[in-house]
Each structure stands twice: as structure tokens, then as C-alpha cells.
Amino acid sequence: xxxxxxxxxxxxxxxxxxxxxxxxxxxxxxxxxxxxxxxxxxxxxxxxxxxxxxxxxxxxxxxxxxxxxxxxxxxxxxxxxxxxxxxxxxxxxxxxxxxxxxxxxxxxx
Amino acid sequence: xxxxxxxxxxxxxxxxxxxxxxxxxxxxxxxxxxxxxxxxxxxxxxxxxxxxxxxxxxxxxxxxxxxxxxxxxxxxxxxxxxxxxxxxxxxxxxxxxxxxxxxxxxxxxxxxxxx
Numbered sequence: 001x002x003x004x005x006x007x008x009x010x011x012x013x014x015x016x017x018x019x020x021x022x023x024x025x026x027x028x029x030x031x032x033x034x035x036x037x038x039x040x041x042x043x044x045x046x047x048x049x050x051x052x053x054x055x056x057x058x059x060x061x062x063x064x065x066x067x068x069x070x071x072x073x074x075x076x077x078x079x080x081x082x083x084x085x086x087x088x089x090x091x092x093x094x095x096x097x098x099x100x101x102x103x104x105x106x107x108x109x
Numbered sequence: 110x111x112x113x114x115x116x117x118x119x120x121x122x123x124x125x126x127x128x129x130x131x132x133x134x135x136x137x138x139x140x141x142x143x144x145x146x147x148x149x150x151x152x153x154x155x156x157x158x159x160x161x162x163x164x165x166x167x168x169x170x171x172x173x174x175x176x177x178x179x180x181x182x183x184x185x186x187x188x189x190x191x192x193x194x195x196x197x198x199x200x201x202x203x204x205x206x207x208x209x210x211x212x213x214x215x216x217x218x219x220x221x222x223x224x
Contacts (some may be wrong), residue, residue, distance in 0.1 A: 043199060043215040087151055095165040097213055099151030
């Protein structure tokens, strides 16, 4: 079993749609959780941290369920500029990050 | 405020050669991590350097080695290159123990092609 597993995608949605990505992780002792965004042939960039209480940043909402070892990302009112690969990230300790393979999103006009 | 910088941006080598990649962390950061990203995959953790020592290592062979300098910059060395080493190599910096809870910021990467 992979340490971090994500929806395989790709997701192709129209502008204005709501889309949700899911992620599961295998190490129950994992301490921190993040969503990163990666544009084609660019470096990953932090989108948001994920907290147990859930957190929201504009059109983006992240949720963490430690009992189920499950993380989600919800994007509302999708924009063309949201097209990217979304990477689920888990830190098993305070040092290294473990990435999922990523889910590719394409938002179409 | 300079972000994470990596050099070179692109590199072409042949099998069996050795390569050195360089990284300067974001200003104020003291920790450098290296990742390998193959096409269509997420980044895979190679190792992390803190206080000039390798603090953590992923599942990579000893052909992959590194170094951190007193100014916190870092190098990744790969010996005896294989075709399978072709990938994007990403450096990420962070501040150990800081308020940002070790969030890592990435450089633009070095794209290595082994022929």
C-alpha cells in the first residue's frame, strides 16, 4: 500500500463547478497535512495546511479525518486558473514530506 | 526576499557519470530537503539536511549523497548515473522549529536527463 493515495483523476470540469479531491494515508502517526498545487513543469506550491477542525481559504476547503486517515480538498466556483495538479502531502514526522501522485484538474470554459 | 534557488535548471549527462546539483534556501530558513520527481509522479523524498548533517533519508541508494554548508546552502550528488535517474530534482527549504511548522517551500528544480 502506498503511503499517500489520491484519486487518480483526471478531473475535467466546467467553470463554476464544485470539485472534490480525496486522499488517504497509511501512517497513523502522521503529524502534519497539506495540499500543494503544481502547475505543468513548475515546482509544487503550498495551497493550504489541513487541520483536524477543517479550514477554509476563500473557495478552498480542506478537511482531515484522523480516525479514517482521510484528507479532502473542496474547490467551489472553479476558475480556469485552478487547472493544475493537486498534491496531497503528509508528514510522518517533522522532517520529510510524503507526497501522493497528484490529481490533475482541468477547468474548461 | 529571495526564494529557494536551484542550479542548473537543466542538465544532460550520460550513464555512469556523476552530477552535482545546488540549492540556496529561502532567506531565514535553515533546513534543506531534496526530492526526486519522475514524470507523472509526486515528489519522492531523498534526504534532509539540518545543521550540516543528514537528518533523515528516504529510500534511495548510497549513490545519492549530499552536503549542507554553513550558510545553509546544499548540494545533491549522484554517482554512477542510471537512465532511471532522469527526473526533476526539487530542493525545498524550511525553518526547523519555526512558527510555520516546518512547511517546505520549493525551488523551480533541476531537470536531469541521463542518456
